[in-house]
Amino acid sequence: xxNSILVQSPTFLSNDEAANFLRLSPRTxxxxxxVGGGPPxxxxxxxxxxxxxxxxxxxxxRAFDTTADPHYQRYGV
Numbered sequence: 001x002x003n004s005i006l007v008q009s010p011t012f013l014s015n016d017e018a019a020n021f022l023r024l025s026p027r028t029x030x031x032x033x034x035v036g037g038g039p040p041x042x043x044x045x046x047x048x049x050x051x052x053x054x055x056x057x058x059x060x061x062r063a064f065d066t067t068a069d070p071h072y073q074r075y076g077v
Contacts, residue, residue, distance in 0.1 A: 011052040012042070018050035022059060 018039070019026040032038025033048070039058035042049045064072050 012049040013052060013055070015048050015050070018055055021052070021055055 013021060015029055016026050019029045022029075022039075029038060029050075033041060039050055040054045042051070066072075
């Protein structure tokens with residue numbers, strides 16, 4: 001009997017799809033790639049992709065209970 005291992009591959013989104021997922025403009029993600037502070041991305045030849053898992057982690061790090069949270073201002077909110 002042959003045992004095969006199922007490898008879960010990450011879901012990759014284009015810049016427009018990632019922006020839509022995060023409810024940001026595509027231009028905002030482009031700017032964040034230049035100035036920093038955005039989610040991790042991959043560049044394959046001339047195309048940019050974002051792993052869905054990375055987008056979820058990036059967004060989760062920006063959850064706050066109050067605007068008085070010391071980390072709130074760090075993200076330029």
